[in-house]
Amino acid sequence: MQKITEDLARRRAAELMRAGEISCLLGWKKGEFDYDVEPTVFYTPEEVERELVCNVFSAANLSKYLISLTRKAEGRVGILLKPCDSFSFNQLLTEHRFDRERVYALGLPCEGTVDTFLLKERVGEGIYSIKIKDGALEVETLSGEVKEIPLSEVYAERCLVCKSRRPVAYDEMLGEVTPDADEDRFAQVEKLESMTAEERYAFWQGELSRCIRCNACRNVCPACSCERCVFDNPTSGVETKAPSEDSFEEKMFHIIRAFHVAGRCTDCGECSRVCPERIPLHLLNRKFIKDINSFYGDYTAGAEVGSRAPLVSYTKDDPEPGQGGQK
Amino acid sequence: MKRCPLSRLEDLFAALAESYKLYIPTDGEKGSSFTLWSEGAEISRRLNTARPPKDFFFPQSEDLMGFKTHGQTVELVDLRTEKEDFALFGVRACDAESLNILDRVFLSEPGDSYYASRREKGVIFTLACNKPAETCFCTAFGIDPSRPGGDVSCIECGEYLYLEPLTQKGEAALERLSAVTEDCDSAEAEPQREKIAKTVSRLPLADLSTEGFGEGKTDELFSDERWAELSRCCIGCGSCTFVCPTCQCYDIKDFKNGSGVVRYRCWDSCMYSDFTKMSAGQPRTDQTSRFRQRFMHKLVYFPENNDGVFGCVGCGRCVAKCPVSMNIVKVMRTLGGKKDE
Numbered sequence: 217m218q219k220i221t222e223d224l225a226r227r228r229a230a231e232l233m234r235a236g237e238i239s240c241l242l243g244w245k246k247g248e249f250d251y252d253v254e255p256t257v258f259y260t261p262e263e264v265e266r267e268l269v270c271n272v273f274s275a276a277n278l279s280k281y282l283i284s285l286t287r288k289a290e291g292r293v294g295i296l297l298k299p300c301d302s303f304s305f306n307q308l309l310t311e312h313r314f315d316r317e318r319v320y321a322l323g324l325p326c327e328g329t330v331d332t333f334l335l336k337e338r339v340g341e342g343i344y345s346i347k348i349k350d351g352a353l354e355v356e357t358l359s360g361e362v363k364e365i366p367l368s369e370v371y372a373e374r375c376l377v378c379k380s381r382r383p384v385a386y387d388e389m390l391g392e393v394t395p396d397a398d399e400d401r402f403a404q405v406e407k408l409e410s411m412t413a414e415e416r417y418a419f420w421q422g423e424l425s426r427c428i429r430c431n432a433c434r435n436v437c438p439a440c441s442c443e444r445c446v447f448d449n450p451t452s453g454v455e456t457k458a459p460s461e462d463s464f465e466e467k468m469f470h471i472i473r474a475f476h477v478a479g480r481c482t483d484c485g486e487c488s489r490v491c492p493e494r495i496p497l498h499l500l501n502r503k504f505i506k507d508i509n510s511f512y513g514d515y516t517a518g519a520e521v522g523s524r525a526p527l528v529s530y531t532k533d534d535p536e537p538g539q540g541g542q543k
Numbered sequence: 544m545k546r547c548p549l550s551r552l553e554d555l556f557a558a559l560a561e562s563y564k565l566y567i568p569t570d571g572e573k574g575s576s577f578t579l580w581s582e583g584a585e586i587s588r589r590l591n592t593a594r595p596p597k598d599f600f601f602p603q604s605e606d607l608m609g610f611k612t613h614g615q616t617v618e619l620v621d622l623r624t625e626k627e628d629f630a631l632f633g634v635r636a637c638d639a640e641s642l643n644i645l646d647r648v649f650l651s652e653p654g655d656s657y658y659a660s661r662r663e664k665g666v667i668f669t670l671a672c673n674k675p676a677e678t679c680f681c682t683a684f685g686i687d688p689s690r691p692g693g694d695v696s697c698i699e700c701g702e703y704l705y706l707e708p709l710t711q712k713g714e715a716a717l718e719r720l721s722a723v724t725e726d727c728d729s730a731e732a733e734p735q736r737e738k739i740a741k742t743v744s745r746l747p748l749a750d751l752s753t754e755g756f757g758e759g760k761t762d763e764l765f766s767d768e769r770w771a772e773l774s775r776c777c778i779g780c781g782s783c784t785f786v787c788p789t790c791q792c793y794d795i796k797d798f799k800n801g802s803g804v805v806r807y808r809c810w811d812s813c814m815y816s817d818f819t820k821m822s823a824g825q826p827r828t829d830q831t832s833r834f835r836q837r838f839m840h841k842l843v844y845f846p847e848n849n850d851g852v853f854g855c856v857g858c859g860r861c862v863a864k865c866p867v868s869m870n871i872v873k874v875m876r877t878l879g880g881k882k883d884e
Contacts, residue, residue, distance in 0.1 A: 247873065254868035257775055342746075359742075428781075430812070431815075432866050435866075436780070436866050492782045493573065493593065
């Protein structure tokens with residue numbers, strides 16, 4: 217996201233607020249460091265003009281906040297939507313999780329967001345400040361060194377294989393739509409598919425063994441919008457917290473969750489972004505998306521409002537269970 | 544004080560591994576972690592491990608006891624596995640201090656025998672932070688990253704690793720390293736300590752202060768209206784609590800397996816909706832009160848009950864890991880005062 221978009225977003229959002237079109241704005245603001253950009257709700261146009269940040273660090277998907285905010289806030293809620301977040305927005309609407317009339321969406325162009333872990337790894341020491349330049353970040357380190365890091369080296373994986381940079385929902389678009397990424401979204405899934413069952417088991421065992429059951433993946437997920445998760449119910453009989461050693465439940469938790477959101481997951485990649493252990497959870501979801509596409513024809517959750525997902529609709533052409541996807 | 548040439552670090556590890564199960568921080572693609580040392584293992588070049596060393600003393604999940612029924616009688620099974628003596632090398636000053644905080648919780652009467660036995664068996668070699676990160680704020684809690692605690696305090700300076708025993712356990716451990724260490728003047732490591740002090744004074748969070756928190760602040764801070772704003776975007780996950788070296792809350796549960804019942808305990812998080820749930824329900828029914836609990840505990844309740852000692856060591860893990868970038872630093876900045884104000 218360019219500086220020009222940030223200026224435009226600040227100006228336009230403040231205007232909407234002053235005109236009483238929106239009562240508040242879901243956006244991002246700068247935290248302690250230049251890369252530390254946090255989701256927030258703005259209530260005054262002055263705050264918006266001073267603090268709103270729309271840049272490569274505005275990574276958090278804001279759409280899930282609409283569920284609670286549209287219930288609490290008076291009037292219409294403004295929201296800034298990156299293209300990938302707009303799919304979540306539509307999917308939430310499809311599931312009747314908020315009232316569209318209560319929302320005014322500002323679409324943002326996006327060329328990708330930065331994976332701060334990758335950035336820190338690439339810089340290799342403490343970061344003092346960051347200047348965003350065309351195609352690169354100019355990073356001043358704590359030791360006073362200045363390093364230029366090409367953005368292409370620190371973009372999040374989800375952005376390198378972005379499914380679409382065309383926002384699918386907005387009331388008005390801020391700036392020009394950016395061209396799509398050209399990398400294959402399913403290449404990593406294919407790599408996993410080409411493994412033997414033992415290799416694949418070892419891969420997931422290695423990844424999931426680091427899980428600390430913090431539930432960040434679930435809580436951030438726009439598809440996980442149950443008012444009360446079964447895993448938060450101590451009487452449900454399933455392990456809601458870290459189980460005793462050698463239990464397979466933490467693996468089951470992620471697999472069950474992937475099944476639960478199958479057909480509704482828009483591949484926004486928030487689960488992997490927030491994982492403190494950097495488990496590539498989105499690959500489970502992406503495998504399901506790939507399978508759904510090959511069994512039922514191409515389908516993108518959230519591409520349009522009200523579409524019936526293949527897993528909750530029936531046609532006579534559906535593949536038979538147990539036939540390996542054969543019709 | 545002793546010293547060991549950095550070129551002989553491998554020999555030092557080998558010597559330690561003869562007497563202890565030795566764990567050192569090693570680098571993985573996704574972060575660093577304490578791993579069992581084996582020949583050729585290289586010590587991490589990252590500042591710190593993704594997870595604190597807390598697990599070695601208070602594991603995320605541990606079996607406490609088992610129950611087996613035989614007709615009318617129930618047999619209690621001791622599931623404790625006696626651990627060998629172990630050594631952790633490369634613990635940072637913040638994490639070493641966090642163990643003192645956990646000690647206050649688990650070793651005060653009635654002591655927790657599971658934790659106590661691990662503390663007894665573990666010897667801690669700390670390592671000064673030559674390259675602190677922007678997320679570090681240990682100095683706000685009076686911790687000096689150039690003089691870490693633990694049993695043996697180490698610092699790399701020039702061509703040497705300097706080792707200073709701080710406890711009897713540490714002295715005993717150092718005695719076993721006589722083949723790879725030699726006596727030296729403690730002033731030799733001073734230049735490095737000065738360098739660290741200079742770096743630390745320039746850290747972006749160097750001005751963070753505990754002013755406004757601590758004993759006697761409960762009434763004033765509990766009812767502060769800004770908790771609602773601070774917690775507005777909190778998604779209620781447990782990341783901050785589970786990467787935290789000082790978070791100490793746990794749950795105890797019974798798990799039925801094929802041959803009986805296992806009673807285990809696992810970390811719990813005050814961010815969760817069923818935290819401290821009682822027959823009368825949850826004491827904290829919304830995310831704002833859960834959020835407030837976490838920070839009030841660290842910044843007010845803990846010092847209130849522990850001679851003014853704060854329940855945070857400024858390791859910065861929560862700063863780096865929170866999905867929505869909300870953390871104790873922002874809470875302290877919002878509700879507290881600044882240094883020199």
